[in-house]
Amino acid sequence: MTYRCTESTAPERRILVLAHAVPNFRGDTEWAPDDGFQCLVEDVEHTFHAARLRTGSGENTDVFLCWSPEGQWLMDVECCLKTRTPAGSSCTIYAGHPGRCEWAYMDPRQVAEQAMADQYLRDLYGRHGAPGARGS
Template sequence: MTTPGFRCTATAEVQADTWAAAKTIASPRDNLLWASDAVLQCLIEDVDHDFHAAFLRTGSRPDSDVFLCWRDGVPGQALADLDCCLERRDPMDIGCTIFKHHPGLCEWRYIDPPDVAATAQADQLLKEWGLSPPT
């Protein structure tokens, strides 16, 4: 086991066939967001696990993202179009929605101090309501 930290250190480069499959996923969004790095790092908390998931692109639904998924020691990769923690949860929620039975915590749980989490939650609400943050 690795020394406890913020995030799993497992990484993967998207395989050509997985990349091609990701490009075929339809989306209701006008502008797709794609991961900016060629090598993606697992988003799961640094706890024992062999299943890894990293953001690859926005998903096929308004609140979903496509994750690149892989397992230690298993060839091949998969795609999962899942509800994303950062889209439908807020900094005060607990648990994670990256995938069912995810062994770790949502990224929101690492926001510290609490006033930063509260500000992030306020920003999220302003975005949902279509308001601009105060200047």
């Protein structure tokens, strides 16, 4: 099973100043909730972390808050989820990403586990899941 990384951070003041300076040609800027930024990179061993901060300057881009032990920076890029990058191809956020991007797993671990269990039951028992399961 794959889950997102559990590392989180808060943007430094200088990063927020830079983020406000990124132009947005689409209109209103949509900011991520300010309740901590959890890494969206797959839960494989890595020291590079990334979390969506706001809409980006391009039609399909977002600004990501990136961090590592060396510090924080911004990237205005199109993420794998938007481009439907096939498994095994390169990640647009994390050059040299050691695993497959799992941007779909942005839920808390418990929600992701339940979704995976439900999918397993559907695969095992068919469209309606196990007899007596939720929703059957």
